[in-house]
Amino acid sequence: MRSTGAERQAWALLVPLLAIMAVVTSYPLVNTVRLSLTDARLTGRQAAVNWIGLENFGFVFTDPDFGAAFIRTLHFTFVSVGAEILIGVLVALLLNREFAGRAIVRALLVLPLALPTIVNAIMWRLIYNPEFGSWNALLLKLGLIDAYRSWLGETGTAMNMVILADVWKNYPLVTLIVLAALQTIPRELYEAAAIDGAGAWVRFWKVTFPHILGPLTVALILRMIDAFKVFDIMYVMTRGGPADATKTVSFFVYQESFAYLRAGSGASYALVVALASGVMIAIYITMLRRQGRTA
């Protein structure tokens, strides 16, 4: 093959992509770095913007509010993703059994995934409503509570109630990914293990688990990357409240930049968030490349 000609063709086909990505991602990313070194404000015609070096970052790393938001984000990420993985695998194992109507049940799991994030948030906010919500009515009827509570209005429960809403919507992703992996496991492996006298528990860890580990790890990291930037569901369900109990890092940057209008400082917080995400993304891509090489 004419290698130089092929090279030229390959790059020519990439021109539209590279041009668009340069404008909508590279340029903004570089400028977020530039902004983070200034005291710029978001307001239109402003006084001179001053270069203040790394001063913003001094605040970022000593700001107890940001530290708390970071911890909260980790709480949301680990608990929601942990629950999604656990429930996702259990449901996948269930759907891998034979029962009447299996195809229909599997199709049903697509519903929560397809539901727009904002609609999911509104739906659960109405369900948790402190005065007329069905969650209160249900728990009262089951005798689990004696009086209606404000589930999203109490600092002790708000975060976990948001997590519940998020898990309900997102665990089917784990289920679908794991189910696809389960269906590639040869039946003979189970039969061989059964002949060796392995019980269900041993069969799961010796046969099933090694086969789903790869896809499960991909799902885990994907969900973590996604959960770490959580914003939409908080915005609708709690606005970061009560008393900042659900204020995550994305919410923090949003407030710093668009409520307090401190663009320079907001950019420095944003970069720290981006860096944390970047680490997870790098792990994900390394895994993808490794899988691509073995496939």
Place this chain on the structure above:
Amino acid sequence: MRKRALLPQLLTYLAVLILVVVTLAPLVWLFIMSISSTPDLTALPLHWLPDHTDLSRYARLLTIEAHSAGEEFVYALRNSLLAALSATAIALLAGIPAAYSFSRFQGRMSLLYTVLGTYMMPPVAFILPLYFVFAWFGLLNSVAALTIVYCTILLPFVTWLLKANFDAVPLEIEEAARIDGVRLFGLLRHITLPIAKAGVGTATLFAVLLAWDEFFYALLYTSDIRSKTLPVAIADFAAGRATDYGLISAAGVLAALPPVVIAFYLQKSLIAGLATGGVKG
């Protein structure tokens, strides 16, 4: 096959039943709220089924009257459609040749993974400079701004999905055409694209879904009915002082219908798309 014992069978069906109830209950409740009369919605103890159904919210949402919820909703529907369709069109126009290049020419894999990585970055990394640029060009509060910014999400996603599809098109077919003197764009247009037609369709629908679901950018860059999208309009309904739970529910049901229909249609290819991170937090 050996006969199954009765007890495990029974437990399986019990677990399936719980799964179905937990999956459907919130959705069914959303629908019930959307058709319950206001007294039914605020009754204590709660009316699980309304005494009086009230379908008027759906009519209100779909009728344009000045300064009404209907006006806001219909315009938001238009803006969501416009932004999703134009961003998808741009993503396909730039993504198809790019995916073809990544699929057919050796090398540049690091570039492909960089593109994928940008797609996964949190939007907060881009929001401030984009805000200043849109303000400078007078594009704040316009569907055009949303179209541009949605390319950050759709273009990497479409490129990644299509590359996998083009990889599955056998090289031999193209080789034969190449010997017959068909040039590169001809190959792409007349050979590869028609074969990968289904994959392109899937990528298109996924892209529309992603744009339809987007909230963060739309919240930041829009301010009135000229450009607010459905998610932003619905969040506004819910934040209003005079909250009509039925109206909010009806808006939710209507906004959920298109993606739910698309997702059912896409079921088989869903995993491939979702595994690329097709769901936004």
